[in-house]
Amino acid sequence: MVKWFKPVVFLACLGPLARLGWKAYNNALGANPIEVITHSTGDWTLIFLLVTLAITPLRKLTGQLWLIRYRRMFGLFAFFYVVLHFLTYIWLDKFFDVHEMLADIAKRKFITVGFTGFVLLIPLAITSTAGWIRRLGGKRWQLLHQLIYVSAMAGVVHYWWLVKADVHKPLEYAVVLGVLLGYRVVASLLPAGRTRATAPTRSVQLPDSV
Amino acid sequence: MLIKKSAVIPSSEITPRSLYLNRRKFLAGAAVAGAVAAVGSRLDELATPSLTVDADAKIDGVKKSPLSTTEKITPYKDVTNYNNYYEFSTDKYEPAGLAKDFKTRPWTVTIDGLVSKKQVLDVGTIIKMAAPEERIYRHRCVEGWSIVVPWVGFSLSELIKRAQPLGKAKFVEFTTVYDPKQMPGQQGRVLDWPYVEGLRLDEANHPLALLCFGMYGEALPNQDGAPLRIVVPWKYGFKSAKAIVRIRFSDSQPLNTWNKMAPNEYGFYSNVNPNVDHPRWSQAKERRLGEFLKRPTLMFNGYDQVASLYSGMDLKKNF
Ligand code: HEM
Numbered sequence: 001m002v003k004w005f006k007p008v009v010f011l012a013c014l015g016p017l018a019r020l021g022w023k024a025y026n027n028a029l030g031a032n033p034i035e036v037i038t039h040s041t042g043d044w045t046l047i048f049l050l051v052t053l054a055i056t057p058l059r060k061l062t063g064q065l066w067l068i069r070y071r072r073m074f075g076l077f078a079f080f081y082v083v084l085h086f087l088t089y090i091w092l093d094k095f096f097d098v099h100e101m102l103a104d105i106a107k108r109k110f111i112t113v114g115f116t117g118f119v120l121l122i123p124l125a126i127t128s129t130a131g132w133i134r135r136l137g138g139k140r141w142q143l144l145h146q147l148i149y150v151s152a153m154a155g156v157v158h159y160w161w162l163v164k165a166d167v168h169k170p171l172e173y174a175v176v177l178g179v180l181l182g183y184r185v186v187a188s189l190l191p192a193g194r195t196r197a198t199a200p201t202r203s204v205q206l207p208d209s210v
Numbered sequence: 211m212l213i214k215k216s217a218v219i220p221s222s223e224i225t226p227r228s229l230y231l232n233r234r235k236f237l238a239g240a241a242v243a244g245a246v247a248a249v250g251s252r253l254d255e256l257a258t259p260s261l262t263v264d265a266d267a268k269i270d271g272v273k274k275s276p277l278s279t280t281e282k283i284t285p286y287k288d289v290t291n292y293n294n295y296y297e298f299s300t301d302k303y304e305p306a307g308l309a310k311d312f313k314t315r316p317w318t319v320t321i322d323g324l325v326s327k328k329q330v331l332d333v334g335t336i337i338k339m340a341a342p343e344e345r346i347y348r349h350r351c352v353e354g355w356s357i358v359v360p361w362v363g364f365s366l367s368e369l370i371k372r373a374q375p376l377g378k379a380k381f382v383e384f385t386t387v388y389d390p391k392q393m394p395g396q397q398g399r400v401l402d403w404p405y406v407e408g409l410r411l412d413e414a415n416h417p418l419a420l421l422c423f424g425m426y427g428e429a430l431p432n433q434d435g436a437p438l439r440i441v442v443p444w445k446y447g448f449k450s451a452k453a454i455v456r457i458r459f460s461d462s463q464p465l466n467t468w469n470k471m472a473p474n475e476y477g478f479y480s481n482v483n484p485n486v487d488h489p490r491w492s493q494a495k496e497r498r499l500g501e502f503l504k505r506p507t508l509m510f511n512g513y514d515q516v517a518s519l520y521s522g523m524d525l526k527k528n529f
Contacts, residue, residue: 030303031292031499032355095503103492110490161490164353165471166300166400 041085048078079125110161117154278346284357297393309432323458324379340364352446362424383464385456407451408464444513477529482511
């Protein structure tokens with residue numbers, strides 16, 4: 001892939017935030033700006049989680065090995081947006097009322113699940129560096145990073161539980177996630193040679209199957 | 211009451227009320243003559259000069275009401291662009307566009323059930339039953355946001371008294387129009403259409419309960435429930451049914467749409483109550499559109515005068 005491609009993708013990933021910022025600046029976030037920000041950052045968290053999870057299947061199905069180099073970036077953007085999402089919640093929604101926030105996390109199923117999804121991403125973000133991969137070793141790192149499956153599932157359930165009646169959007173996410181996770185189940189059942197054929201030898205530095 | 215296209219006629223040219231009333235008598239007389247020809251129709255329907263109302267029309271002769279709040283009114287732009295109106299869309303920003311061409315004339319409302327005067331009334335007749343008042347009410351959505359709206363209408367009791375409910379009648383049920391061709395949201399099955407809401411008769415007769423056909427001094431915009439809706443300010447917004455085509459009196463509690471859809475989340479009463487949380491979120495606070503911080507939600511949305519309707523009732527059980 002061309003050298004400038006990665007920075008371009010990086011900037012594109014900041015697009016949703018830039019768009020929110022631009023709209024906020026122009027007073028164009030509508031009647032309930034805080035809701036728009038919460039929803040937008042939540043949506044993009046989920047989208048980036050799914051994009052991250054799509055890398056491995058795409059790479060294996062297309063044989064495009066370079067894709068793997070974008071996986072960490074997308075995963076970190078998922079984390080970036082969930083941090084914004086969470087900040088919106090504690091700042092704009094709860095105004096740093098820790099007591100209220102804890103009550104919410106304990107009492108509201110959809111917050112409990114969302115919070116779980118968020119907390120699970122923290123160790124993944126921390127250990128996303130090459131140094132940590134080396135320290136943990138490929139196998140253990142890989143195992144740890146399977147938490148993204150749980151986090152994404154938590155994200156979908158979170159969305160499902162928060163809508164009042166119209167589950168069609170969470171359903172779309174659920175279907176995509178189902179396909180991405182289903183692929184892994186099927187792949188793990190197939191003879192190893194077939195799915196591993198294209199695995200790169202650099203797997204210690206960039207372990208696959210996550 | 212006069213309803214005129216706001217842009218066209220300067221207020222200096224608006225017909226004086228006395229003159230207008232004379233003309234109205236004349237029209238009514240003409241209508242009586244016409245009634246002979248119209249089989250099975252009722253006098254009060256025909257007396258309607260159907261030339262009066264269109265959307266965007268200014269409503270004249272609106273009296274201020276002592277029931278109004280003095281709180282800051284939410285901007286018109288927000289109240290008309292942020293709507294929970296699932297008949298059009300579950301997205302709050304879409305009804306404004308999707309309801310643009312919704313036809314609110316001709317429009318009739320069926321009044322039936324346990325009343326001595328079962329009838330089909332033209333909406334034009336209904337809105338002339340009593341003098342229009344401006345009622346500035348707080349409006350609290352079950353989702354945790356609120357607005358302050360200058361509604362135009364009169365107490366629902368005005369209509370109820372004319373319908374003459376029988377002694378057995380204990381509840382009133384309101385049905386929203388079912389017209390999937392015009393209401394794209396009804397083409398899906400998000401809710402069980404048509405939308406049904408209900409009140410206990412004594413709730414419906416409370417002076418605060420408003421039969422509403424306007425806001426901000428004009429006819430109701432389509433996305434806010436034109437041509438006729440109710441506004442029950444001490445209850446969560448979904449109790450205030452929009453685009454009403456039927457008002458039925460009964461002796462049994464109506465099964466309102468949201469209650470049917472999720473009985474553990476949305477009760478029949480659905481009074482605004484900061485102490486009873488929605489199973490999935492807190493109702494203790496609300497975001498007033500336009501405000502940065504949430505404000506505490508008030509019992510009965512601050513309309514304490516309705517408390518006596520529920521004396522002796524466990525409002526945690528009857529949520
Ligand atoms: C992996 C973690 C998470 C994901 C994927 C996620 C995703 C989402 C999505 C997709 C939405 C709905 C957006 C829409 O309606 O368009 C949403 C809404 C929301 N999320 Fe999250 N979220 C996560 C974590 C959290 C956390 C940690 C909190 C707070 C503790 C939180 C609080 C909320 C709130 C308050 C809403 C809005 C609810 C409403 O409007 O009723 N989320 N989230």
